[in-house]
Amino acid sequence: MAEALRVGIAGLGTVGASVVRVITEKAAELTRQCGRELVVTGVAARDRSRDRGIDLGGATWFDDPVGLARSADIDVFVELIGGDEGPAFACVKAALEAGRHVVTANKALLAKHGVALAEIAEKKGVLLNYEAAVAGGIPVIKTMREAMAGNSVSRVFGILNGTCNYILTRMEAEGLTFEACLKDAQRLGYAEADPTFDIEGNDTAHKLSILTSLAFGTKIAADDIYMEGISNISQADIRAAGELGYRIKLLGVAQKTESGIEQRVHPTMVPTASVIAQVHGVTNAVAIETDILGELLLSGPGAGGNATASAVVGDIADIAKSRPGFQHGPVFGRPAKELRPYKKAQMRSHEGGYFIRLTVHDRVGVFAAVAKRMADNDISLESIVQHAAGPEAEVQKTVILVTHETTEAAVRKAVEGITKDGHLTDKAQVIRIERAG
Amino acid sequence: MAEALRVGIAGLGTVGASVVRVITEKAAELTRQCGRELVVTGVAARDRSRDRGIDLGGATWFDDPVGLARSADIDVFVELIGGDEGPAFACVKAALEAGRHVVTANKALLAKHGVALAEIAEKKGVLLNYEAAVAGGIPVIKTMREAMAGNSVSRVFGILNGTCNYILTRMEAEGLTFEACLKDAQRLGYAEADPTFDIEGNDTAHKLSILTSLAFGTKIAADDIYMEGISNISQADIRAAGELGYRIKLLGVAQKTESGIEQRVHPTMVPTASVIAQVHGVTNAVAIETDILGELLLSGPGAGGNATASAVVGDIADIAKSRPGFQHGPVFGRPAKELRPYKKAQMRSHEGGYFIRLTVHDRVGVFAAVAKRMADNDISLESIVQHAAGPEAEVQKTVILVTHETTEAAVRKAVEGITKDGHLTDKAQVIRIERAG
Structure with a gap:
């Protein structure tokens, strides 16, 4: 059997702890699938004393994630810190430059620096995997990057933010106000204390910008997205939608048009009888339309420690199955240097x-x-x-x-x-x- | 750039012709994605004179698919002949034994000989890819084999036969009898002249047996499936289901139980408000439930030349991205020799x-x-x-x-x-x- 794959994990919050738990508890099955063992050899997190209920075995503790990223004792660096700058950016860049494979769940980072990071990864011949960054546990990156080879995408759209979908679902089901549902979402941990980023559409926009790049082979353009949140959706809208045979969902939509690519995030009426209209609560869904395959829809858990960990472990397993000298497919479907400039359609x-x-x-x-x-x-x-x-x-x-x-x-x-x-x-x-x- | 990947295609029906067309028309994009060119260097089909509206370029014609399978001028052998024995089995076996990667859309072949063929592929260190064999264009094999590493599946179920779903959809929407809908399906080319294989559930059972193996790491057991078709579903059933808040679908279900694994194909009532109940016409859908990820649902075109070709081309592209010496993941998720015996649950x-x-x-x-x-x-x-x-x-x-x-x-x-x-x-x-x- 090949040598073990040495994994370094930066960030031991809910997702990080879940990843460690899966790697430990499913060791035998993962070894069978990957043809080699996965071993967590290093971790980095802020609070060394916190009890996370996980067995870190003989993993070396790093206070500085950049130190872990550059460590010679890891083959894969897993970034679960979050944020589009600061330590997350520094350590991912350092890891790629040091020739380590990288797995990240960080959509904000990719939305901002994805293309530059992909260029480094491709130059260094390492993988940059990011399945968990969009739609949590749903394998939409793998589907668009690998399974759809040869397809030309005309439109991709989806429910990419669980918080918004939870609020809209409860507003419709229980006749509650937006404010009441938001408060509940915060109480249940589905929404942050400052919920702006979720409910005004920024989170959806980040994820959409990554899907747009995969769909159309263009540079990521997260700042060029038309954005409208759900805070002004009222019971009157929801009731009227229902009477007309529609349901309101916050969608991210990327579409090819004659004047360029449309990227938009806004509350949307979808037919009540459509598949995507049945996607309730914190569940996410992505629909992709192409010339050859036709229309594909994927739905599943878009957030949560375990679902996100599932995507991260899948990414690590893909790296474990590869071997030195293997020529990886490009990070965003086509080589980063050949991504086309993004041409914005007129809204x-x-x-x-x-x-x-x-x-x-x-x-x-x-x-x-x-x-x-x-x-x-x-x-x-x-x-x-x-x-x-x-x-x-x-x-x-x-x-x-x-x-x-x-x-x-x-x-x-x-x-x-x-x-x-x-x-x-x-x-x-x-x-x-x-x-x- | 690496050397071109040489593709041999056996079977030039609707799917085969579509595969050739995609490889030709999307050559530039495929090359960009794979880092090397895909070239069809050999083909085998019965009728050499038929005009298929495709450009076979300089491909060598083989009257005998086994000859093509053994040809030194191909790296990948694509089997689109069909049938669980005869030429399909002979040429896939010959290709694997000759050290060629194989891509097949043949569920009947895999249901019968999948494990034996996987053993050869794994011994020879080549890939056996079969995304198109289950649920057409839906990337369910890739999802279960790669994206779900570390997950333990508890249940997988789906609408795996477009003919049956087309008939049930029209029966419900238009109040027609089973016989009338079947006749229309035959006229439109959705059903064979002898429709038994589709409507009695055999086709669903073949596909289910492959998903079962991926889900539970067991040997394929296509003969151990409880099977009931849709021919005795009446308007009375469909109307009563509707009144009770259900819709009738032909599902294939594989489930872990205390006494073993349940594999069953039968008409099933699903809640009208569920996602899978909105899957209409020839569309397919697969739901997978696991311990870590939770519940995932994929829906999309389950048949048709283009959708199937999309899956075949995706499989070829995965091979193109690999390189000699690359250690591939096992064909059915875990090594064929380590697949557990199938233990049937009591129905x-x-x-x-x-x-x-x-x-x-x-x-x-x-x-x-x-x-x-x-x-x-x-x-x-x-x-x-x-x-x-x-x-x-x-x-x-x-x-x-x-x-x-x-x-x-x-x-x-x-x-x-x-x-x-x-x-x-x-x-x-x-x-x-x-x-x-």
Whole structure:
């Protein structure tokens, strides 16, 4: 049997501890699968005294993760520290430069430095594996990077943030407000004390930027993503969506268009009968559409120590099965130096159906005025429904429009017009509708 | 750049022609991904004169696939002939023995000879890849064999036959009979002239036997599968399922139980709100449940020239990325020689909920008699509903029972009892209910 694969792990939080536990408890099976033993020979974490309930065996303790990264006693460096700069960046870079394979779960790091790190890995002939960085335990990186060789992707989209999906699921199932669901998510540990990063879409955007690069062979462009979070989704939206046969999900969508690549993160209406609409709670899902394979959907746990550890261990096992001298496939599907520049599509030219919810004064002529603004902007309507809402004394009317395929620019112009007409008592709510099988 | 990977393809039907087309049309991108060119250097098929609309370039034509398999001018042998014996078996065996990597889409061959072929591949240090053999374009082999390293699987189940799912989908959507849908499936090319193999579950069983081996590290045991097809599913079943919040799917299920491994193929009720219930038409889906990752679901096109070719090309690309001297992971997850003997669980001890539809004489006391038989066998009922059906003159009553978790043995005994009581005007219909997220 080949020599053991020596693993160094930086970061011993929930995921790190799970990885150590899996490697220890499943040692026999992993050895059988990989043809060699996996041994944790080094670890780095801040608090040496904390009891993590894991057996670190004879692993050497490093206070400095960069020291571990450069250690001659490891073959693979596993980065589970987090953050897009600082120690995470320093140690991953150091490990690659020292010729170590790297496994990371760090989407923020890859979104910012992924291409540069891939260049180092490819120059050094080592692997940079990052299955856990997108959609937790779902093997979407492996699928896009390996299984889809020869396919040209036209669109990739998914539910990439468990916190948002948990909130939206509970809002729909229990009729609760966004705020109440967020508070529960925080109590249960699904959301951070400062939840901005999750609920405003940044986390989804980071993950999406990585999928975009794999899908279209372009440089990662995480800053060029149109982003709208879920904090302004109301019960009125969720109920109206349900009545119209839709469910609201926060999706990350990357799509090839004539003007370039569209990357967008926003609340989206998907048909209630679609597969992705049944993805509830903290579960994630990714759909990929290609010319040869067609449409593929993967769903599973997007977060949590064990699910993330599963992806990390899978990445380590892939490295264990490789041997010195093996020529690895490129980090982002095509060699980092040959990744194309990212050309951003104009969001205003985005084509699709739209859901528009207007809260209007209860007076004659509103309906007609709204319909006229739509017609003036060449927007064809699938339906227009009027509801009365609120207590009798202050009746407000809600007008809900569903448009046929149109452009973002036309919708924005129409809504501006309606707003100028003075009929609205509140800001118009606009939610994109996404085709989904 | 490394030397080109020389590919020999045996079988130039729909899939074979698609594979040649993808390799030719996507040459530049495949070269970029693999770090070397893929070139079709040899082909074998029966009819040399047929116009397949593909460019075979300078490929050498072999009338005998075994000749191609042994040719010194290929690195990879792609078997797309089909059949579990004859030329397919002969040429795959010959290719492996000659030290060629093999890619095959042949589930029947693997179900019968998979373990023996894996032993040869592992002895010779070559790859035997078979992503296309199960669930067409869905990367379920790669997921189970590579991404799930370290996971212990408890259950794997799926919609593995597009023909059956197409028929069940149309029966439900359009209220048509099984026979009418089958005829349409044949007209559209989704079903063979002799559809037995698809509709009675054999095709699903072959695919399931491969997944079972990957899931539990056991020898393939395709002959030890409990099998029930969909030909006796009626509109009455589909309607009753719908009313109870279920949809009927033909599932292949492999599950670890205390007495051994359960492998079963049968029509199954899954909750209408589950993800797998939204998998319609010829689409396939596989759900995998493990201790670490949790529950993963993959869905996508399960058949068709292009989807299958996508999986075949992915397998070839994986080989292209490997290099001489590379130690490959085992064919079925663990080395073929270490696959455990398959220990079959007793089907009668299968635990789960059951749907039972009884057509009974319209007379007093039937309800009570049925309920008593259930109670006598310790079967607890979730619901019991009585329907009148048929034209007035010959009113028959339908009694529909949904049981809580019980055993197959208890249900069979209860139904035998009811049948003996003489209340039934037709054979009892029993359909298992499967938990599905």
